[in-house]
Amino acid sequence: MANIQQVAKQAGVSVATVSRVLNGQNSVSTKTKTKVEEAIKTLNYEPSILGRNLRNSESRILLVLIPNLSNPFYLEIIKGIENMALSQGYNILLCETDSNPEKENIYFDLVRKKMADGIISMDPAVNVETLKQLAETYPIIQCSEYGGGIGIPYVTINSEEASYRAVKHLIQIGHQKIALINSDEKFLYARERKMGYQRALQENTISLNKDYMIYTSELSFEHGQQAMRKILALADRPTAVFAVSDMLAIGALKEINASSLHVPNDIAVVGFDKIDFSNMTNPTLTTVAQPMYKMGTIAADMLIGKIKGEKVDNIILEHELVIRGSTSG
């Protein structure tokens, strides 16, 4: 529990010199450096980050806002963020908002109060107005989900194109009656994925069927089941389903299995994200792979750049359709 003063005393130098040794400045003679290092060792000294932070007006903490921890999609991103952050001397504060504005505000306060140096927002339900206002003062990056035109840099994929390719794949293997399990259209990604879905259908002169578009309030297994139940109850049952999240798709898959229909023979299923569990289902899930880990590292890098005052640009990452058992028997 020694502090820098005691080290200085022990080494017979000033606190400034100790600080210089601590920070690896080369303007210290080898002799005094050794003296200081010995003092540090004998006193078992550990520099307090608290003091340093106050002095430097930084916390070296990155706030990561996610709607919920239960969707593995976010976990891969978080791993990317964490590793990049760590490699640059930052730590991350994970904040599960439950898409609850109140909780969100608690976390926003952390950056206002200097407990965090910046924010990576992955919450589609975030209050865009607040975020925009906050971004005028503090470094903020949007990851995966984003509000366009609000001047906050983002890293994401091309959702419209990804969705288009997924549906096109279904059409190519012979499907005409394709249902869409989407999320609420207040989210940009939901609107974009719907557009991709529509474009694929139009291009193949398949008319849009309102009954085939189901909306869910959450990207969860249970909501996927519910949506699938509605679809199975339709008089003119679709032969394929595209869900905008693997969690929904896995729920749908389970529901189809439970009704003794066969995937993909009776109904083909495509998901989105390529979470680990998409490979553990029976059959395995065809899905659109997002480079989640990479997205995380880039988001962290962008944020740290912004903290340092650099100019950062939006980034669109590649995606890839992974064809597995749920569309090819």
Add this chain to the structure above:
Amino acid sequence: MANIQQVAKQAGVSVATVSRVLNGQNSVSTKTKTKVEEAIKTLNYEPSILGRNLRNSESRILLVLIPNLSNPFYLEIIKGIENMALSQGYNILLCETDSNPEKENIYFDLVRKKMADGIISMDPAVNVETLKQLAETYPIIQCSEYGGGIGIPYVTINSEEASYRAVKHLIQIGHQKIALINSDEKFLYARERKMGYQRALQENTISLNKDYMIYTSELSFEHGQQAMRKILALADRPTAVFAVSDMLAIGALKEINASSLHVPNDIAVVGFDKIDFSNMTNPTLTTVAQPMYKMGTIAADMLIGKIKGEKVDNIILEHELVIRGSTSG
């Protein structure tokens, strides 16, 4: 970006008074209090946690050590920790160690350097010696996995008993040839769960078959598959499998399905943890439910207690066998 001095000036009072208002001390007259609050508003002042932390020699951050984010088991615990921490004014720093001593040490440094006030360790592979030594100086709690007899408080379940009940269930529904997919016996929970397995067998005069005990180096889906592959290759194939983690069990399930055997008719499967995904498989997984969320809240509460200097006791929580499709057709 105003500081407390500017607020004091604006309000025409001293910084001490502003601080008192900030901290809700009632020794301030209503009149001055209003003055201060107005000044805060006009200056858009936000008190810096950095200054407060240094002054109070605390960071109000809890370190949470987990081996990896991919196992949903930990996520539920983390949710519990986070909510309890939040309600008491703490935030959590999530640290994925990958059971890597180096990474672990980076994180340990955070508490040595006062960036964190205490640690909740959930990593079974943690270096017990380091942990023990650290615990002499800093508040530490063990959650779920623990080293006994090293004087660090823990919250966990009775693994031996839980395992015993799981295997007993298999015996009761008629199984005699029961395999165990266990994790490395360097972990206490692995030894305890093996003991429970053995006790159940002995009690029913079923002799132990070494071939039926498979060890894995990780609690992952892939390792579950691998283990099951070995089991399926046995000349005298078991009719039931008990895996010490749902992740392993889900891997095993997938492998059995892939070999066109039927669960539970050909082989019954029991898992451990009751993660969300254990209900999404086909068939659903019989498993031992751990009160993960509760365990998290308790761990956080214990740690905060310890930070405050209270004496805290070990806690053993209840578990429950949840019987589902994988053992009852």
Add this chain to the structure above:
DNA sequence: CTGAAAGCGCTAACAG
């Protein structure tokens, strides 16, 4: 190459 001293923003002891 090294030291003295100021100060990051806050809290709390003490005095009045």
Add this chain to the structure above:
DNA sequence: CTGTTAGCGCTTTCAG
């Protein structure tokens, strides 16, 4: 009820 003042532990000018 309020103000003065001393620091929490560190970094960084500015002198020398």
